Amino acid sequence: MEILYLLVPLALLLVALIIVIFFWAVRSGQFDDLEGPAHRIIMDDDDIRKSDENKVDKD
Amino acid sequence: MTDTNKTACFHCGLPVPEGDIYSVTIQGHKRSMCCPGCQAVADAIVDSGMEDYYTYRTEPAEQGRELVPEFLQQTLAYDLDTVQQSFVRHHDSEHGDLREADLILEGITCAACIWLNERHIAALKGVKSVAVNYSTHRARVEWDNDAIKLSDILEAISRIGYLAHPYDPGRQQQLLEDERKLQLRRLGLAGVLGMQVMMIAVALYLGNHFGIEEHFRTFFHWVSLGLTLPVLLYSAQPFFKSAVRDLKHKQAGMDVPVSLGISVAFIGSVWTTFTGHGEIYFDSVCMFVFFLLTGRYFEMVARKRSAENADELVHGVPAVTNRIESNEDEALITIAELRVGDRVRIKPGETFPADGVVIDGRSSIDESLLTGESLPVPVDVDSKVIGGAINIESPLIVKVEKTGQDTVLSGIMRLLERAQTEKPRITQLADKTAAWFVLGVLLLAASVMAYWWQAGVSVWLPVTVAVLVVTCPCALSLATPTAVTAATSRLTRYGLLTTRGHALETLAKATHFIFDKTGTLTKGKLELHETRLVSSLTEPECLRLAKALEAGSEHPVAQAIRNAIDEKVDPANSIHNTPGMGVTGQVGNRRMWIGTPLYIEQHAGQTLPNDVLNKMRADGHTVIALADSKTVFALFAMGDQLRDGSAELISQLQAAGRKIVLLSGDHTQAVARVAEQTGISDWQAELLPDDKLAAVHALQQQGAVVAMVGDGVNDAPVLAAAQVSIAMAGGTQLAAASADMLLLSSDMHAISEGRETAQRMLTIIRQNISWAISYNVLALPAAAAGLVAPWMAAIGMSASSLLVVGNALRLLRNKR
Numbered sequence: 001m002e003i004l005y006l007l008v009p010l011a012l013l014l015v016a017l018i019i020v021i022f023f024w025a026v027r028s029g030q031f032d033d034l035e036g037p038a039h040r041i042i043m044d045d046d047d048i049r050k051s052d053e054n055k056v057d058k059d
Numbered sequence: 060m061t062d063t064n065k066t067a068c069f070h071c072g073l074p075v076p077e078g079d080i081y082s083v084t085i086q087g088h089k090r091s092m093c094c095p096g097c098q099a100v101a102d103a104i105v106d107s108g109m110e111d112y113y114t115y116r117t118e119p120a121e122q123g124r125e126l127v128p129e130f131l132q133q134t135l136a137y138d139l140d141t142v143q144q145s146f147v148r149h150h151d152s153e154h155g156d157l158r159e160a161d162l163i164l165e166g167i168t169c170a171a172c173i174w175l176n177e178r179h180i181a182a183l184k185g186v187k188s189v190a191v192n193y194s195t196h197r198a199r200v201e202w203d204n205d206a207i208k209l210s211d212i213l214e215a216i217s218r219i220g221y222l223a224h225p226y227d228p229g230r231q232q233q234l235l236e237d238e239r240k241l242q243l244r245r246l247g248l249a250g251v252l253g254m255q256v257m258m259i260a261v262a263l264y265l266g267n268h269f270g271i272e273e274h275f276r277t278f279f280h281w282v283s284l285g286l287t288l289p290v291l292l293y294s295a296q297p298f299f300k301s302a303v304r305d306l307k308h309k310q311a312g313m314d315v316p317v318s319l320g321i322s323v324a325f326i327g328s329v330w331t332t333f334t335g336h337g338e339i340y341f342d343s344v345c346m347f348v349f350f351l352l353t354g355r356y357f358e359m360v361a362r363k364r365s366a367e368n369a370d371e372l373v374h375g376v377p378a379v380t381n382r383i384e385s386n387e388d389e390a391l392i393t394i395a396e397l398r399v400g401d402r403v404r405i406k407p408g409e410t411f412p413a414d415g416v417v418i419d420g421r422s423s424i425d426e427s428l429l430t431g432e433s434l435p436v437p438v439d440v441d442s443k444v445i446g447g448a449i450n451i452e453s454p455l456i457v458k459v460e461k462t463g464q465d466t467v468l469s470g471i472m473r474l475l476e477r478a479q480t481e482k483p484r485i486t487q488l489a490d491k492t493a494a495w496f497v498l499g500v501l502l503l504a505a506s507v508m509a510y511w512w513q514a515g516v517s518v519w520l521p522v523t524v525a526v527l528v529v530t531c532p533c534a535l536s537l538a539t540p541t542a543v544t545a546a547t548s549r550l551t552r553y554g555l556l557t558t559r560g561h562a563l564e565t566l567a568k569a570t571h572f573i574f575d576k577t578g579t580l581t582k583g584k585l586e587l588h589e590t591r592l593v594s595s596l597t598e599p600e601c602l603r604l605a606k607a608l609e610a611g612s613e614h615p616v617a618q619a620i621r622n623a624i625d626e627k628v629d630p631a632n633s634i635h636n637t638p639g640m641g642v643t644g645q646v647g648n649r650r651m652w653i654g655t656p657l658y659i660e661q662h663a664g665q666t667l668p669n670d671v672l673n674k675m676r677a678d679g680h681t682v683i684a685l686a687d688s689k690t691v692f693a694l695f696a697m698g699d700q701l702r703d704g705s706a707e708l709i710s711q712l713q714a715a716g717r718k719i720v721l722l723s724g725d726h727t728q729a730v731a732r733v734a735e736q737t738g739i740s741d742w743q744a745e746l747l748p749d750d751k752l753a754a755v756h757a758l759q760q761q762g763a764v765v766a767m768v769g770d771g772v773n774d775a776p777v778l779a780a781a782q783v784s785i786a787m788a789g790g791t792q793l794a795a796a797s798a799d800m801l802l803l804s805s806d807m808h809a810i811s812e813g814r815e816t817a818q819r820m821l822t823i824i825r826q827n828i829s830w831a832i833s834y835n836v837l838a839l840p841a842a843a844a845g846l847v848a849p850w851m852a853a854i855g856m857s858a859s860s861l862l863v864v865g866n867a868l869r870l871l872r873n874k875r
Contacts, residue, residue, distance in 0.1 A: 004275065008282055015255055015286075022247045026240050036193030039170030042115070 068093035070101045070220070072119035076625065086110050096123030100220035107219075109178055116171035123220045134210040136379040137225055141393045143209070146225045156204040157187060162213075165222040167196045172221070179219050183207060197226065235363050242359060246352045249294035252286045253345030259283050260342035273335075280332040283341040287325065295321055295348045297355075316500050320524070321347065327520040337517045340524060350860075357544070380405075380412040383456065394462075401459045405450045407613050411457065413446040414466045419456040421638040423614060425449040429467070429772050430724045433577045433699045434585075434681060435615060437639025447772060451613050452638045471748050471793075474776040496832065500526075507843045518845070525842040525851075538827030541867035546820040549871055554804025555785070555813045562799035564824075565783035567817035568764050572712055573755065573781065575769035576723035576733050578790055580807075581699040583770070585615040587623040588680055589696040591671055599624065601693040605685050607631040608644045608653045616683060617642070619697050620653075637662075641683070651687045659684045665691045678732055699729070701736055704807035709737045711811045718763075722751045724773050748773045755780050768802075768810065770794050785810060820870060827863045834859045 025031065068075050069083075069090035081092035083101040092098040100123035104112055136142055143158075150157040164176060173191045176198065180189040185206025191198045200212060209225070216223040259279050266276060295318075302318035321344055328339040381389045383402040394412045397403070402418065405411055411424075423435035426448040435451050438444060444457055447468045463469065504526045511519035543564075547557045557563060577583050590598050602624040609617035610630030631644030631651070641654015643662060652663040656672060659665050663686040671694060675682050680696035709719055721742035723730045730744035743754065755765055755777050767774070767781035770790025778784035779797040786798035795801055802809055838855055841847050847855075 001272075001275070005278070008278075011255070012282070012286075015251060019248060019251055022251070023244055026243050026247070031240075031243060033192045033194050036170070036173060036191070039193065040174065 068097055068119075068122075069113075070097040070120050071122040073122055080627075085113055094122065097220075099123060100218070103218040104175065104220075107179060107182060109175055109219075112171050112175040115174065116169050118168040120168060120172070120220055121166040134213045136391060137213065138208045138210050139379065139391060139393065141395075142379060147209075150201070155206070157201060158204050158209075159199065159201040160209065161226050162198045162200060162216075162223045163226040164191065164196050164198055164216070165224075166220060167193075175219060176216065176221060179215065180212060183212060183215055186212065198223070235359075239356075239359060239363060242352070242356050245294040245296070246349070246356050249290050249345060249349040249352055252290050253342075253349045256283050256286050256342050256345045259286075260339075263339070277332075277335060280328075280335075280339055283339060284329060284332050287328075287341040287344055290345050290348055291321070291325055294352060298348075298351070316504075317347075317351065319501070319504075323520075324524050327516075327524065330516070330520075338521060343524075380409075397459060397462050399459055399462055403457050403459060405455045405457055407450055407452055407454065409450055411444050411446050411448050411450065413459045413463075414461040415444055415446075415457040415459045417442045417444060417455050418458045420454055422450055422452040422455050423639045425451055425615075427577050427583060427771065429471075432725050433581070433583070433729055435639075451615070452636065468772065471772055471775060474748055474752065496835075500835075503839065503843070510843075511845070522842070522845045525845075525847045526839065538831055538863050538867075539824050541864050542820050542824045542827065542870060545867045545870035546816050550809070550813050550816055553809045553812050554802065554806070555809045556788075556801040556803055557799070558801060559799040562783050563813075563817040563820055565764065566766055566800075566814055567821045569717065569766035569783060569814075571718045571720060571758055571763045571765045573720045573722055573758075573765060573767045573769075573777070574709075574739075575767075575771060575774045576721060576725055576730055577699065578770040579768055579774075579787055580702060580705045580721070580733055580737060582702050582805075583699065583789075585619040585681070585697045586700045587619050587695055588678075588698040588700070589675065591675065591694040591696070592692070593668065593671075593694065594690055594692045596692050598693070599626075601685055603628050604646055604651060604692070605653055605695070607646050608634065608642050608651060608685075610634070612636060612642060614638075616681065616697055620695065649687050651685065653685045654683055656682065656684055659686050659691070663688055663691075667691060667694065698732075701733070702807050703805060704811075706737045708807040708811050709739060712814070713738070715814070720754075720758075722746055722754055722777070724748075724751075724771075748776050751777045752780055767798075769798075785813075816870065823866055823870060827866055830866075831859060831863060 067073065069085065070092055073093045075081075075091045075093050079091050081095060081098040082089050083092060083098055083105060084090070085101065085105055090101070092101060100120070104110065143160075146160050148159045150159060164172075167173065167176075170193060173193050177189055177191050180186055180198070180200060183202075185203045187201040187203060189198060189200045202209070202212060213223050213225075259282060263271070263276065263279055265271075298314045298318045298321065302314040305315055324340040324344050327337070328341050328344070331337040331339050379391055379393050380397065381404045382392050382397070383404055384390055389404060397413055403412060403415075407422070417438050417440055419440065421437075421439050423437045424444060425435050426432055426445060429445055429447050438455070443460075444455075445468070446461075446466045504523055507526050508519050508523045511522050546563050550557060550563075574580050590601065592598060592601065596604075602620070603626065605620045606624055606626075606628045608631050609620045610628070611634055631646045634642060634644035636642050637654070637658065641652060641658035641662070643650060643652045643654075645651075652659055654662075656667050659667065665684075665686045667684055672682060675694060675696045678696070678698070680698045682694055682696050684694050685692045712719055719739050719741065721730065721734050721737075721739045723733075723742070723744050724746050725744060727744040730742055734740070734742040743750075746754070751773070755767065758765055759780075759782075765781040765783075767777050767784040768786075769775075769778055769784070770787035772791045772793050774786075775791070775793045775797045778786060778794055783800070784798040785800040785802055786794040788795065788801050788803045789805075800813070834855075838847070
């Protein structure tokens with residue numbers, strides 16, 4: 001069981017990493033809008049691209 | 060398919076008028092629209108290639124607005140550097156003059172709106188980036204000021220049917236946001252580390268049972284200590300800070316026993332770690348901190364959300380005006396630059412920037428928000444105008460006489476500030492109870508510790524910790540906030556927004572309800588009340604003629620006439636308007652007049668039947684007549700109609716034994732009529748803001764708990780002085796800012812709902828507090844006797860808290 005003396009500090013390192021990532025996520029606003037992105041990903045942009053291409057063609 | 064579409068507007072869902080006049084082809088189908096506004100918006104959406112919006116949306120949009128020149132003029136003001144100072148951030152770079160601002164978007168109904176707005180704004184030339192936050196309806200836009208102006212962006216947004224206005228996040232909002240992020244970090248840290256400590260605690264518990272090597276036990280103790288330290292130093296900080304603050308003010312708040320429990324458990328565990336004797340409670344410390352922080356985080360999010368909602372309502376029109384320079388040119392300037400003696404041009408629909416005197420033009424002005432007077436006041440050369448009043452009919456040139464601190468409006472503001480400082484406070488039930496309770500717990504824990512002292516530290520420490528944990532006023536501290544949060548969110552659904560914490564509790568206890576008249580009990584705008592026909596013409600014929608004559612006027616009377624009949628009517632020719640009197644014009648080949656009886660007598664040469672006139676006026680209505688040069692056709696009586704649910708609200712409040720008082724600045728006759736219609740016996744009219752304030756102070760001195768409902772600037776001091784106050788969302792910024800609650804819906808029923816909910820909330824708070832105290836009283840002796848291990852105490856405490864939360868959630872369900 002002496003392996004615990006290695007595994008526990010490793011786990012602590014991992015925890016430290018998780019906390020650093022969490023703090024970064026809070027600071028960079030990942031938790032600011034919890035609803036929008038879920039909807040945003042469903043909306044397709046197909047139509048927009050089509051009309052953009054049309055514009056380019058006309059030009 | 061077309062059949063079903065005929066009934067409702069494809070864009071906003073409102074009924075489509077007969078004849079199917081407005082339509083747009085969307086995704087290959089012809090879709091009917093209810094109005095030119097919706098048509099224009101739908102056209103704009105289709106033209107920019109974003110028809111997909113209609114596929115993805117889950118809610119109909121808000122009704123489209125036609126763009127009015129005044130609106131565009133207002134947005135132009137946002138381009139001024141002096142105005143932008145407050146809300147625009149500059150990012151100068153080699154790419155040009157980059158600027159960034161936050162906008163509030165109104166009219167967002169579903170996620171597709173976000174998509175539509177982002178696409179639309181991003182497609183504008185010169186816009187660098189745009190991001191819309193779905194939860195808060197805020198957009199952050201960055202643009203190149205050399206390529207596009209802010210007003211162009213705002214205009215583009217209004218073309219697709221939304222309303223955007225810049226918003227200054229302000230210091231307070233920014234502080235709240237920083238606070239939220241800090242809380243979230245504290246919570247996350249406590250959660251992640253707490254889980255590690257728990258995991259180790261499980262190993263130790265099992266070790267107690269099955270045996271564990273001593274060096275592993277010591278190792279685990281040290282690791283737990285290391286993991287708990289950041290939780291204590293970082294996450295639990297707010298508890299310690301507020302406990303220290305409470306002690307400094309010689310109060311005993313919730314956080315005193317919380318901090319004490321945490322410290323005792325921690326110090327005891329540290330002692331165990333160093334000496335190797337006894338138990339550790341690091342797991343309890345972490346979990347305790349985590350749960351308490353969770354509760355506070357949600358409370359804070361709810362508070363932030365309501366602050367944001369309130370922010371949305373109280374946005375101000377940019378403070379700019381048109382000054383006429385010495386060379387007769389006009390320049391757009393900010394109010395701050397305005398000096399006494401300046402001449403300003405005030406167009407119809409604009410607000411007077413300062414007190415002054417009219418030097419050119421005739422018009423009528425709306426002072427209702429300042430004085431409570433429901434009808435527009437005619438003004439002429441040499442008439443005085445008050446800053447904050449609105450010009451209605453035709454342009455005026457005003458010479459400024461007083462600015463800034465000297466204006467009537469500033470006077471009211473000072474009254475407001477004084478009222479706020481003198482506001483009587485209602486001590487909060489839960490706080491008072493908790494303070495005594497906390498004191499008792501501390502004394503008890505001390506005596507328990509003293510009692511077990513002889514038995515050694517391995518006995519008194521766990522017992523004392525168990526006492527502190529079991530009596531942790533957790534349930535007690537949750538009792539009020541959970542109930543308040545549940546009641547608040549229920550009322551928000553009804554359109555009653557709570558912006559200050561104590562409002563609901565006080566509303567339930569209010570003994571007197573004071574109402575303002577114009578804009579509060581009434582809608583604050585004229586409506587056609589009665590039409591008397593005096594000739595062979597039918598009512599629709601008369602109304603059509605009247606509408607044709609009034610087509611161009613912004614006067615409330617004209618609007619009332621236009622709203623009275625839905626049909627589209629061609630405007631009359633060669634219309635001439637005599638402000639404050641009436642209008643004449645050519646309909647077909649007849650010259651016709653519409654206006655006050657005096658106007659009709661002077662211009663059309665017709666006398667009106669006096670008996671009918673007096674009868675119609677007796678009700679406090681404004682009467683106008685329609686005539687040509689030969690005969691009078693009809694008399695129209697206009698009045699400020701009661702708001703939906705006003706009379707019901709009054710009778711419900713009276714049935715509940717509350718005293719109702721009506722305080723208004725309007726004329727006696729008009730107030731008397733409304734008092735009679737709503738059944739209010741106690742009313743006063745023609746009051747100045749100070750008079751209203753004095754009346755409220757007098758009531759308060761007799762021990763009344765006053766709830767004030769109002770909307771105008773003249774109500775603001777009273778709203779601030781009353782123990783609890785409700786402002787109308789459509790009213791003035793000042794009133795909304797000084798009130799504790801905001802009525803968003805136009806239905807007064809929400810107030811009655813609010814009072815009932817507040818009372819149920821009080822009942823539930825009492826139940827919760829009784830439960831929390833009786834649980835503690837039962838569990839205490841067991842804990843003091845040393846029968847309860849700290850982990851059992853922790854489970855008991857959590858179960859008790861859950862029960863309290865569950866009870867509070869009953870408020871969200873519908874009645875009984």
